[in-house]
Amino acid sequence: EVQLVESGGGLVQPGGSLRLSCAASGFSFSDYWMHWVRQAPGKGPVWVSRVNSDGSSTTYADSVKGRFTISRDNAKNTLYLQMNSLRAEDTAVYYCARSQWLPDDAFNMWGQGTMVTVSS
């Protein structure tokens, strides 16, 4: 089955860290740019970060630059998001998503999302 499955979300205190994972299956993971997109409750989605097909190029939204790190392991078909120095405003559902073709492109595949709550 062609799918993306996120894991690793949970409740964390402000200033804490969390590592999200996204397991891909059913397609050639190493061929695609991959992204993290987050969505706060009741709000629209917000792009967070992207990584190229071999993991050598990464880009971040200004709001997470210096705190979050995106990476991938193509041998394990897995995408990661290391989140440090978490803030209340990072609270959201985090989705991994696949670019259609280009680095910036329509997202034609999404995971089911994992909830991250930053609160004391």
Place this chain on the structure above:
Amino acid sequence: EIVLTQSPVTLSLSPGERATLSCRASQSVRSNHLTWYQQKPGQAPRLLIYGASRRATDIPDRFSGSGSGTDFTLTISRLEPEDFAVYYCQQYGSSPQTFGQGTKVEIK
């Protein structure tokens, strides 16, 4: 960054009616790189339209997209019960790619 403003915020219609959703960009969207997504409660967004007017795989032809530059429209020709949801536009012509705040299509 490009700000996308969607209108209306809520659209109250009956099944069988036509829905017209608007997405306006704060500056021109390069190459009409504009998408539309549908999202139902507790689910991830689902790609409907990319490149402003191209239907994604397996999307029914009652969904159509149009527009260019700064003004884009998603039209649902005849609403089916499963179409009541929130719709988001996204531009990917300029970095960072950005999303609108959504239009909720609800049953009247």
